Amino acid sequence: MPKMGTKDATYRYLSSLSLDLAEEPINGWTAGRVHLVEIAVPDAVTVDRIMTMIGGSGTGNVRFGIYKEGATAHSPDGGELVIESAAIDVSAYSRGLAAMTIAETALAAGIYFLAFQASADTVYLYTSYDVVGVLGSYYDRAGGFGAFTDPCPETAAADRAATLGLRVT
Numbered sequence: 001m002p003k004m005g006t007k008d009a010t011y012r013y014l015s016s017l018s019l020d021l022a023e024e025p026i027n028g029w030t031a032g033r034v035h036l037v038e039i040a041v042p043d044a045v046t047v048d049r050i051m052t053m054i055g056g057s058g059t060g061n062v063r064f065g066i067y068k069e070g071a072t073a074h075s076p077d078g079g080e081l082v083i084e085s086a087a088i089d090v091s092a093y094s095r096g097l098a099a100m101t102i103a104e105t106a107l108a109a110g111i112y113f114l115a116f117q118a119s120a121d122t123v124y125l126y127t128s129y130d131v132v133g134v135l136g137s138y139y140d141r142a143g144g145f146g147a148f149t150d151p152c153p154e155t156a157a158a159d160r161a162a163t164l165g166l167r168v169t
Contacts, residue, residue: 013051014039015165016114029118029162032144036067036076036113036152037136037161046106049099049167050114054090060120061087064100064164065148069111076113076137081150084115090123099167107166113137113152114164119145136161 016039029035050064065084070077083105137155141148 012168013049013165014041014045014047014168016161016163029121029123030140031119031121032117032141032146033138034115034117034141034148035136035138035158035160035162036115036155037164038074038076039112039114039164039166041107041109041112041166044106044108045166046104046169047166048102048104048169050085050102051097051099051165051167052116053163054093054095054098058090059122060091060118061089061145062100062119062123063087063117063145063148064102065115066102066105066107066166067113067115067148067152069113070152074111075155076115076152077154079113079152081148081152082107082112084148087119087145104169114166115148115152116162116164117141117145117148 016037063085066082067076067079068082069075070079083102085100085102088100136158138158139149139153139155
């Protein structure tokens with residue numbers, strides 16, 4: 001897989017660091033907790049899919065989104081919501097790489113945050129762990145699973161992140 005923020009002509013995607021470090025599928029995602037992972041977009045691109053690694057036959061729904069970087073470098077806090085997906089039933093996807101459709105979205109070069117939330121703890125996605133520092137961040141969405149908060153509220157540090165990437169058109 002390509003390294004963070006690189007283009008791959010074969011797969012046509014940009015990957016977050018967490019996609020490169022995928023370790024194991026887990027469930028136990030707290031419903032309505034929005035997990036965020038940084039992604040570098042090196043050039044202006046248009047994207048039409050958010051990609052993840054499905055870890056097994058889970059049940060429930062997921063939502064994906066993209067936030068701009070906030071006022072503080074490498075932080076989503078205060079960042080504008082660029083796009084979000086509708087709820088997607090994970091039982092429709094088999095184990096492996098899954099590309100979830102979003103509206104074609106133009107992104108300027110810069111830092112963004114890919115966001116993910118699950119409706120239940122029965123969603124299995126590959127994750128990455130960072131035992132020495134912070135890999136991602138999260139916030140708890142008021143009201144549980146649903147539309148992402150815009151702008152991104154204050155986040156807390158997380159030691160795991162869902163494996164996410166973007167497909168470039």
